[in-house]
Structures are given as structure tokens and as C-alpha cells.
Amino acid sequence: MQSHPIYVLRKTGLLDGISLLVLFCIAMPLKYIWGIDKAVSIIGSVHGVIFILYVLAILYAAMRVKWSLLWSVAALCAAFIPLGNFLLDGKLKNAQTKYHVKPFNHSLLVYSIVFFSFFDLFAQLPVMSTFATSMGASSFIAGFVIGLYSLSNTLGNILSGIMTDKVGPFRMLMVGLLLSSSALLLYHFVEEPNFLIIVRIIHGFVAGLIVPAAFTFSANSTLNNQQGQKVAFIGTFVGLAAIIGPAFSGIMASKTSVPSVFTYVSILGFALAILSAIFLSKYKPTKKEKDNDVISSSGSIFNAGVIKAFVGAFILMFSQGVIAYLLPLHVQTLGFDSKISGTLMSMFGIIAILVFVLPTNRIFDRVSPSITMAIGIAIMGLCQLLISQSTTILELYFVLGLYGVGFAFLFPSINTLLIKATPVDMRGKAYGYFYACFSLGVVAGSTVLGWLPFTIVHEFTITGIILLLCATFVVFNKQRDHDLIQ
CATH class of the missing domain: 1.20.1250.20 (MFS general substrate transporter like domains)
Structure with a gap:
């Protein structure tokens, strides 16, 4: 049992928990009370290396044990909570007897x-x-x-x-x-x-x-x-x-x-x-996997489905760039601590992860990706409008949680649309341009609005209108995804 991936995870987690306590309880007092700065530098470096080993142990367990992805999420969260690793160890010890090692x-x-x-x-x-x-x-x-x-x-x-x-x-x-x-x-x-x-x-x-x-x-x-x-x-x-x-x-x-x-x-x-x-x-794909892509390239990847995926990628990260640029400023103008911006973005991320992990992820194989794409863009656009009108922390948390739902709908949709519209022998090039659109969207979202002579509220409103118009365009120009699937 000592070679079991969960056993490796437990021991690495305990080391991570111990190094975190040493950092907080010994090294930091030595620095801030007695002025010994090297204590934090040395212990912090050791803790950083142990944390990386712990992350690798989590990844190894996820690859070799057939359990819910929530176990991996819980293990990662425990690393940031004092005594978290020790509390999780008992749960992992019980799990070690229930979950068997599976092929890589x-x-x-x-x-x-x-x-x-x-x-x-x-x-x-x-x-x-x-x-x-x-x-x-x-x-x-x-x-x-x-x-x-x-x-x-x-x-x-x-x-x-x-x-x-x-x-x-x-x-x-x-x-x-x-x-x-x-x-x-x-x-x-x-x-x-x-x-x-x-x-x-x-x-x-x-x-x-x-x-x-x-x-x-x-x-x-x-x-x-x-x-x-x-x-x-x-x-x-x-x-x-x-x-x-x-x-x-x-x-x-x-x-x-x-x-x-x-x-x-x-x-x-x-x-x-x-x-x-x-x-x-x-690794070699199985025959089923090889038969999965029977489409051969006809010379160009730029068909309607691929272009729609590229537009969706740009819109997704344009919206993200606006959030990253404007949300901290909006929170500040409302008189709240700037740290609130970080927790608001964490809220959006947590909600998106839940949509990805829970059975809700089955919708992306059962509903046309154009439909889920339009829903995602519309929700994100609505949230941009709602942020501009939100004046309390509770309202902002609710809106950012809803924004996470929109993100979770849009991200898989545009990826699925790209895959289904691209021949296997040109898929790499398609993904190259796809993620280039991601990068350009971030740059555009965080810089273009900064050049415009509008208030923060107006800039959120403009972004929301742009996204809602894009969602409408997707709905009224929905291509026949059924043909792509076939």
C-alpha cells in the first residue's frame, strides 16, 4: 500500500502542511519580530519546492486513481489553509482502501x-x-x-x-x-x-x-x-x-x-x-479513436464553423480583458477594498469549475455548440450590464457568479465547434489561430476601452451591448452543426 498514489499524496501533503506551519509559526516571527529576514527566504524556498512536489502528487493520484475530480480540487485547496493538509489526511486514509490503482x-x-x-x-x-x-x-x-x-x-x-x-x-x-x-x-x-x-x-x-x-x-x-x-x-x-x-x-x-x-x-x-x-x-490512439476523424483536409481551415469559433474565442477574452481592467476600478469607486476584486474573480472561477465538473457538462455533447455558445455570450453580456448597475458587494458576487456560468458555457462550446469543423490533419493550425485570437482578445479588452473617453459605467454598458449583439448574430446565423457532426 505504500506505493499507492493516495499514500504518496498523503505523505507529500503532510510535508506541505508541516512546511507551511514552519513558515507561518517560526520563519515569519523570526523575520518580523527579531529581524532575521533570511528565515523567511530559506523556509519559503523549501516550502515552495515541497508545494510543487505536492502538486505533482495530486496530478499523479488523479491519473492513477479513479475518483472524482473534486478530490484533486480539495487537495489543492487544503495546501492554502493552515492545518488543511492534516484534516484532509484522515479522509485520504479512508479513501486509500476504497480506490484502486488504474492504468495510466x-x-x-x-x-x-x-x-x-x-x-x-x-x-x-x-x-x-x-x-x-x-x-x-x-x-x-x-x-x-x-x-x-x-x-x-x-x-x-x-x-x-x-x-x-x-x-x-x-x-x-x-x-x-x-x-x-x-x-x-x-x-x-x-x-x-x-x-x-x-x-x-x-x-x-x-x-x-x-x-x-x-x-x-x-x-x-x-x-x-x-x-x-x-x-x-x-x-x-x-x-x-x-x-x-x-x-x-x-x-x-x-x-x-x-x-x-x-x-x-x-x-x-x-x-x-x-x-x-x-x-x-x-501513446497510440485506439482504432475507435482513429476512426473518430475520417474527414480529410480540402486545403483551407477557414470554414463557417471555424470562423465562428475564432470570433467566440476573441469575444470570450475581450470580455475577460474588460473585467480585469474595469472591475478593480469599479470596486474602488464604490468605496470598497481593492482585495474584493480578487475574491470576486475567484467567485466567477469557482462557479465555472462547478459547471465544468458537475453532470451539467453533458449538455455540451447534447446541444448544438452554436446554441450553447450564444447562451454563454448572452449571459456574459448581461453580466457586463449588471456590473455597471451593481452598487453592493452582494450584488457583485451574484453577478460574477452568473458571469462564471456564461464563461463555462462559452469555453467548451467554441472548442467543440472548432473540433467538429476542422479536419484532423489541419487541427493543429486551427488551434494555433484559435489561441492567437485568445491573446488578441485580452489585449483588445484591456486597452481599447482605456482609450475611449467614457466613464466606467458606460464602458461596462458598451461591452455588454457588444456581447449581446454578438449572441444575437450567432443565433440568427446558426449554421447546421448537425452536418459537422456527421
Whole structure:
């Protein structure tokens, strides 16, 4: 039983819990009471390494034990709560006798790679601007280096898509993981703004190689009538990264340093590269999976379904960019603490994850993706309008929770639409352009409205109207998804 994945998870979790208590109860008093700063730096670094090992243990258990994804979510949440690991250990000990080890799940490894890619992205959000200014960058340069990542990421997405179709998704996954993990280590050598700009361009570009290859690998190894549900599961890992990434980097950066945070993320990337080399290199789709995609390319990927998916991707991240830009300002104008913005975004992420994980995810294989796409855009547009009129915290929590439902409808829908409208031998290129639209949507949503001479309320209202018009357009121009499925 000592080799059981749950046993490994339990012991790693206890180590994580102990290191967290040492950090809070010993290292922090030594720093803030007795002025011994190195105590937090050393213990914080040790805790960071143990946390990465704990995350790997969670991923390993998820791949080898047939249990609910909620176990993995609970294990991750426990790492941020003092004594949480100890409380969870009793539950895991009982579970160890009930759940048996199953064959290796290749899909969960791909999910984990997607988690790493978005964890890398979201871990940058709370620390990059302050890191840039600490290097002597002006506020303009600080904002510039943040935007540079998304722009170079777009180029990486496109190149990854093209090369995925030529050399296969596995090779691009390996290249992306190794280069991205290596690029994260470059932050240790940054001492002035100009070199930081170069590192951001490199990091954004190589990080962009991962996601198109990962989604292509997943799509090519999934039966046609299960694509929507599987994409919803992938969305769960994106949501977890959105919740955990900022919290992890914010906490660890305050205890150690920003380059150290990126080192921990790098360790996770290298570990996933090793697992991929061991397990994914030998993976061959079954005959059913091979028969899943019998469509051959006719020369171009730009059919009506693909274009609609691209538009949906841009709209999704345009809306996200507006939320990221305007919500903190709106909360501030209402007189509330800026920390409320973070908890509001967590609310949206949690609700989205619940829709992804619960049986509600079956809707994405039973209802036309154009319909669920229109519903998702409409809900998000309505929420933009409601945010502009919300004046209390309770109202904002409700609206952001509803926004999470809209996000959870839209994300799997556009992915499913893309898969069903794309021939297998051109799917990598399609995903490359698809995630390029993601990156461009973020840039547009967070910058375009900033140039317009409107109030925050008016900008939320304009965004809401744009999204509702897009939803209406999707409904009235709904293509025959039945033909794509056939």
C-alpha cells in the first residue's frame, strides 16, 4: 500500500502542511519580530519546492486513481489553509482502501500540461508589474512588458499550430514544455528593464507553443460524441490555474522573490516534460479513436464553423480583458477594498469549475455548440450590464457568479465547434489561430476601452451591448452543426 498514489499524496501533503506551519509559526516571527529576514527566504524556498512536489502528487493520484475530480480540487485547496493538509489526511486514509490503482490516464497528463501553461500565465499577474518597477522600469514600461507577453504568445500559438500538423502534437508539447520551463529561469538574470523586455518576448513566444499542441493532442484522442464533455474537463484545469496561480505567486513572492516563484513553476514544467517523455511518446490512439476523424483536409481551415469559433474565442477574452481592467476600478469607486476584486474573480472561477465538473457538462455533447455558445455570450453580456448597475458587494458576487456560468458555457462550446469543423490533419493550425485570437482578445479588452473617453459605467454598458449583439448574430446565423457532426 505504500506505493499507492493516495499514500504518496498523503505523505507529500503532510510535508506541505508541516512546511507551511514552519513558515507561518517560526520563519515569519523570526523575520518580523527579531529581524532575521533570511528565515523567511530559506523556509519559503523549501516550502515552495515541497508545494510543487505536492502538486505533482495530486496530478499523479488523479491519473492513477479513479475518483472524482473534486478530490484533486480539495487537495489543492487544503495546501492554502493552515492545518488543511492534516484534516484532509484522515479522509485520504479512508479513501486509500476504497480506490484502486488504474492504468495510466493519458488525458489527465494532457490536462495537467494545460494547467501548467495557464498556471504560468496567471502566476505572472500579481507580481510582474511590481517586478518591472523594482528593476527601475517606468509605469509605461511596466505595462508594456505585460502586454508584450500576450503579443509574442500570439506568434507562438500560430507557429505551434502550423508545426503541430507537420511534426505531431507530442513533439510540439515536448518543445514547448522544455523551452517554456527554461525561459522561466531567465528571470533570475534580469537586472534592468531592457533585458526584462527581451525575457518577456522569449517567455511569451515559447509559452505559446504549448496550448495548441495540447488541445490538438486531446481532440485527436477523443471520440466524437465526447468532445464537449472532455473540453469541459480541460476548462476545469484552466479555472483551477486562474484561482491558484495568482494566490500562489502573490504569497510566495512576498516570502521569497519573484524569480523564485518562476523557478517553482519551472520545476513543475520540467517534471511534466519528463512524464510526457515517458508516457505520451508511446501513446497510440485506439482504432475507435482513429476512426473518430475520417474527414480529410480540402486545403483551407477557414470554414463557417471555424470562423465562428475564432470570433467566440476573441469575444470570450475581450470580455475577460474588460473585467480585469474595469472591475478593480469599479470596486474602488464604490468605496470598497481593492482585495474584493480578487475574491470576486475567484467567485466567477469557482462557479465555472462547478459547471465544468458537475453532470451539467453533458449538455455540451447534447446541444448544438452554436446554441450553447450564444447562451454563454448572452449571459456574459448581461453580466457586463449588471456590473455597471451593481452598487453592493452582494450584488457583485451574484453577478460574477452568473458571469462564471456564461464563461463555462462559452469555453467548451467554441472548442467543440472548432473540433467538429476542422479536419484532423489541419487541427493543429486551427488551434494555433484559435489561441492567437485568445491573446488578441485580452489585449483588445484591456486597452481599447482605456482609450475611449467614457466613464466606467458606460464602458461596462458598451461591452455588454457588444456581447449581446454578438449572441444575437450567432443565433440568427446558426449554421447546421448537425452536418459537422456527421
